[in-house]
């Protein structure tokens with residue numbers, strides 16, 4: 414796990430405040446493609462419904478993103494199914510990048526928390542769920 418991956422997992426597990434963590438994730442030179450790929454992978458992995466990923470928890474996450482509902486990435490996530498939405502987010506102009514990462518980090522925090530409190534509850538062996 415690299416530093417960014419460790420940070421993402423700490424944010425998801427409430428070991429670092431969401432907004433502080435987001436700030437740390439996006440400071441200096443951050444690699445959008447790398448963060449996007451990591452978060453995309455993490456989100457899909459954390460959702461049990463592998464056919465379309467459109468779970469109740471995913472919907473709850475998308476509908477509670479802490480950004481204005483009129484922002485383009487939020488609109489896309491609310492309007493399209495997960496697979497289509499992620500394809501669209503990947504090719505948005507650069508000035509949407511930080512908003513996109515904010516959305517994905519929020520979604521992962523919600524979907525990972527759901528997984529930790531359900532299927533991971535009695536021990537799961539996910540090494541990233543063992544960090545301090």
Ligand SMILES: [Zn+2]
Nearest residue numbers: 533537539542
């Ligand atoms: Zn786990």
